[in-house]
Amino acid sequence: MLVVVTGGSGSGKSAYAENYIDMAAGNVQKYYIATMQVSGEEGRRKVERHQRMRADRGFLTIEQPVSVEIALQKMKTGKAFALLECMSNLAANEMFGGDCIKPGKEVFQKIINGIEKLQQELTCLVIVTNNVFEDGITYDETTMEYMRVLGAVNRRLADMADEVTEVVAGIPLTIKSGGVR
Amino acid sequence: MKLIIGGYAQGKLNYALQNYHLTEGAVTDAALPEENNGQTVIIYHFHRWVRACIEQGKQPEELIRDYLSRNPDCIIISDEVGNGIVPLESFEREYRERLGRLLTEIAGQSEEVVRVICGIGQRIK
Incomplete structure (x- = not known):
């Protein structure tokens, strides 16, 4: 089961995704695959805020800023639910995290391969991604290439997914349905 | 309480005036x-x-x-500003994040939430 949750900044998409997995998982082990690389005070505050929101909910956090399939090695075997947050950070880390900027196609393929491996092993994978596409600004070519990669990843994930939900002002809107909950 | 959101220049005010039978006299711009x-x-x-x-x-x-x-008894009209590349400037990030969370909170309390695109309102709550 693959679920994709999208939305803008402060839209409540994280809270929705966490509630979703909480309800769906029951007593099955829940993992939180965190892709954000923490730097600076603001990043630390954001992480702490998310950690508070997950507190007492039984999530085990795995920090995995690149190569998300490695997260499987840090999980116990058997049934597991995982929440991966956030695809926009993962794409940025994969693209800009090395010594040089990687080509978009390579980044896309690496991410999709990693997600496919997670999907094969997990009972349910919920992926939070980000709607970064609607501010109408033409950025520099590198940023535009990043947006194209994230857009392509989002489209492929939505194609693979059983459910796609957009969260607007905390309200979940179904974009694609048909999965079994 | 009602909340109307949507992108820039999508006809949110017009939607509100027509659908709730109000005149410009009911409008306060960018203030309480x-x-x-x-x-x-x-x-x-x-x-x-x-x-x-x-x-x-x-x-x-x-x-x-x-x-x-x-x-x-308020109708709150706001642009959606969070659907873009996360800005480099920390003030801009804070503004987007705080506005988004505030709109989420107001949406939670509203009896009606409408998203306006191309002048057309979608009632999402």
Whole structure:
């Protein structure tokens, strides 16, 4: 089961995704695959805020800023639910995290391969991604290439997914349905 | 309480005036109106008011909670500003994040939430 949750900044998409997995998982082990690389005070505050929101909910956090399939090695075997947050950070880390900027196609393929491996092993994978596409600004070519990669990843994930939900002002809107909950 | 959101220049005010049978006299632009004494008022460009509050070091969250507790008959109209590349400037990030969370909170309390695109309102709550 693959679920994709999208939305803008402060839209409540994280809270929705966490509630979703909480309800769906029951007593099955829940993992939180965190892709954000923490730097600076603001990043630390954001992480702490998310950690508070997950507190007492039984999530085990795995920090995995690149190569998300490695997260499987840090999980116990058997049934597991995982929440991966956030695809926009993962794409940025994969693209800009090395010594040089990687080509978009390579980044896309690496991410999709990693997600496919997670999907094969997990009972349910919920992926939070980000709607970064609607501010109408033409950025520099590198940023535009990043947006194209994230857009392509989002489209492929939505194609693979059983459910796609957009969260607007905390309200979940179904974009694609048909999965079994 | 009602919330109307959508992108820039999508016809949110027009939607509100037509659908709730109000006139321009009900509109307060980018500010909190006087106490409304049970009259329905429109708080237009809510996002600009939030931004100005943050710029002036005020707490828009507390101010609007306080106002709405005394004047629940409000229609709040705001641009959606969070659907873009996360800005490099920390103020811009804070503004987007705080506005998004505030709109989420207001949406939670509203009996109706409408998203306007191309002048057409989608009732999402």
